[in-house]
Amino acid sequence: MPLGISWRCWECFAERDWTIVSRVLTEDWEGVASANAPELASTILGFHALSDRWIQITHSFPVDRSTILARYTVSRNRPAMSVHFPSEPGHAEQEFAATYEEHYDLLVGIAVERFGISHADAETLVHEIFFDFLVHVDRIRDRRAWLIGAVYNASKDHLRRAQRVEPLPEHGPDTVDPRYARVAEQWPAELAAREAFARITPRCQLALRLRYIEGHTIPSIAKILDTTKQYAAKLVSRCLELAHRRYGGRKES
Amino acid sequence: MIGGARTFGHFARQLEAERIEAAPIVITILADPERYLDEPLAPAWRTIGMVNSLSDAARTQLVRSPRRSLYLAQLAAAIADGLPEAYPRVLRLQSAADAWKAISNAHRFASRYDAALSALDIADVRIANEPALAYDRAILAVARAITLSEMNRLGEALQVADGAREIFAEYQDARQIAQCDLVTGMTLHTLGRVVEARQAYMRVIPSARAAGDLHTVAAAYNNLGRAAADAGDLNASVDALQQARAIFRELDMPTETSRATWSIGVAELTASRFGSAISILTEARRQFLKLGMPEEAGLTGVDLIEALLATNARAAARDLAGTIVDEFRRAGLNERALQALSYLRETADVATPAVAHHVGAYLRRLKEEPALFFIEPGPQR
Structure with a gap:
């Protein structure tokens, strides 16, 4: 098994969800103090830190098969961000923290008691709702009503999705996902590709993403970027060449 | 201690700080947003605050320049789709969806509806799960x-x-x-x-x-007000439009204030209160000219001509038609519009109000169908 981590854990890394990774680090892996978990999770997930350090960290974890994501039980730990915090909190910050404190238990309670969602999933949903709340906070007049509406909607949606998912057997085989069989070798290539992509122009990023990640046709790209089909075709081809050059580290002519 | 409420509070502050940092950068970008689509992104720009600020700027530019709005929104979308993964996934996806919605708006304002729907499809996919x-x-x-x-x-x-x-x-x-x-x-x-x-x-x-x-x-x-006018309830129409105008005035929105004034004038005209219609339409036209909106001023003028013809003020109607022709010509507006207005000027001495109404309806349709031919009204007019 690569790096001694079960594939389900790799799935969690592949999702790059700092909430989950932080929690897994805190609860399942010995030797990671809870106070350090968020920073570590973010270091793992951080765009600029996706490098050799990532490999080093994962190599060093004493992980066994029992510490898989599917089994983690959620304590009252709340996830944390790895951002650099100034020391003096501001008014908006205090206000937001107060809203969080006031409603967190209520919202988790609704998801758990009214919708029968597991405590772990309920907490994840509520954290995500708070992030969305943060985006819209300026235009929300009744915070409580908004948050309750959000947890009702999210819980219903969560249950709808859960019906379409078949759970893994509790004691089933925990084999390596073939996609990650050679992850250690693939990772540097992926990092280099990401780096190359980040260094091309925004127009190129849009064109290549639409064409190769989202599978749009050239006429569709032309329509979305408001240009001609001929120019869109030329743009995609030129941007691909540029990305290749960046990937290969060659200088532009 | 880091975690829970305090963490979210801190994160709120971080987003705020990012927006503050983004503000002067977005002002610089506003001068020539297209240029920045063809330059590699500065790593410091890869923040949610930057995406939010660009999407907001795209929204405010919609009325002034849908093209500039599109460039700003494209820049926002490119940044949003490549945000550092240290941000929570929901925030990355939410800001990407918002940027794609801004792209959709820019297309819609330029009447590129298929592109607007495609951009909305992309936005939907971002947050579907x-x-x-x-x-x-x-x-x-x-x-x-x-x-x-x-x-x-x-x-x-x-x-x-x-x-x-x-x-x-x-x-x-x-x-x-x-x-x-x-x-x-x-x-x-x-x-x-x-x-x-x-x-x-x-x-x-x-x-x-x-x-x-x-x-x-x-x-x-x-x-x-417009719906009430369509239902023939003209008093209700004028009341509603006056309310609208008062609020637009309060909000300091001169364009919308002038449009509401124009609508009140048209309602008065439809109710055959010609004296009132003439004074209100004259004021609306004056406001449009002051705002540098010759097309609206011209269309208001045609409604005014209809009211003048209804009161048999033919000389004033003819002079006004001539003035509007000159204004349209100076503004380089559609030749077909000039043709219709010239017809109105030439027939002002004998035309009925219905002729002006016919020309006005043609000019409004011409905005939707620029190739539409002007057909002179039949003898019944």
Whole structure:
């Protein structure tokens, strides 16, 4: 098994969800103090830190098969961000923290008691709702009503999705996902590709993403970027060449 | 201690700090947004604050320049789709969906409806698998309903707006509910279901007022006035339009204030209160000219000519028609429009008000169909 981590854990890394990774680090892996978990999770997930350090960290974890994501039980730990915090909190910050404190238990309670969602999933949903709340906070007049509406909607949606998912057997085989069989070798290539992509122009990023990640046709790209089909075709081809050059580290002519 | 409420509080502050940092950068970008699409992105720009600020700038540029708005939104989308993964996934996806919605808006304002729908599809895909983002999906649904309504796909528009309204009702978000009712009203109005349209507009007013959204209150009054006029209830129409105008004035929106004044003038004209119509339309035309809007000034002028002809003020009607021809020519407006206006000037001595009405209707249709030929009115006129 690569790096001694079960594939389900790799799935969690592949999702790059700092909430989950932080929690897994805190609860399942010995030797990671809870106070350090968020920073570590973010270091793992951080765009600029996706490098050799990532490999080093994962190599060093004493992980066994029992510490898989599917089994983690959620304590009252709340996830944390790895951002650099100034020391003096501001008014908006205090206000937001107060809203969080006031409603967190209520919202988790609704998801758990009214919708029968597991405590772990309920907490994840509520954290995500708070992030969305943060985006819209300026235009929300009744915070409580908004948050309750959000947890009702999210819980219903969560249950709808859960019906379409078949759970893994509790004691089933925990084999390596073939996609990650050679992850250690693939990772540097992926990092280099990401780096190359980040260094091309925004127009190129849009064109290549639409064409190769989202599978749009050239006429569709032309329509979305408001240009001609001929120019869109030329743009995609030129941007691909540029990305290749960046990937290969060659200088532009 | 890091975690829980304090963590979210800190994160709120971080987003705020990012927006503050982004503000001067966005002002620089505004000067020539297209240029920045063809330069590699500075790593420091890869923040949610930057994406939010660019998407907001794209929204404010919509009326002034849909093209500039599109470039800003494209820049926002490129940054959003490549945000550092240290941000929570929901925030990355939410900001990407918002940027793609801004792209959609820019296309819609330029009447590129298929592109607008494609951009909304992309936005929807970004957040489709996020249970916590139902509110954002409903916001996208409102944008879709507006686009469908403008595309004349009215049945679909009503359905989509209803779905969004249901979600916003669960969030008890009066402001967004009002937006849904406004779209529903406009769609019903276009369908000719004027009674239901008026009911929808009436629903908008208390919700938007409760939410403190005066702009939407004014828009609802404005549309209510037009719907009432279409239903032949001219007194109600003038009352509603006057309310709209008062709010637009309060909000310091001169263009909308002038449009509302114009609508009041047209309602007075339809009610055959010609004296009042002449004074109100003269004022509206003066405001449009002051704002540098020759097309609107010209169209208001044609309505004014209709009122002048109704009071047999033929010399004034002829002079005004000549003035409008000159204004249109100076502004380089459509040749066919000039042809129609010239016809009005030449026939002013004998024309009935219906001739001016015919020319006005032609000019309004010409905005939608620039190749439309002008056909002189038949002898019955």
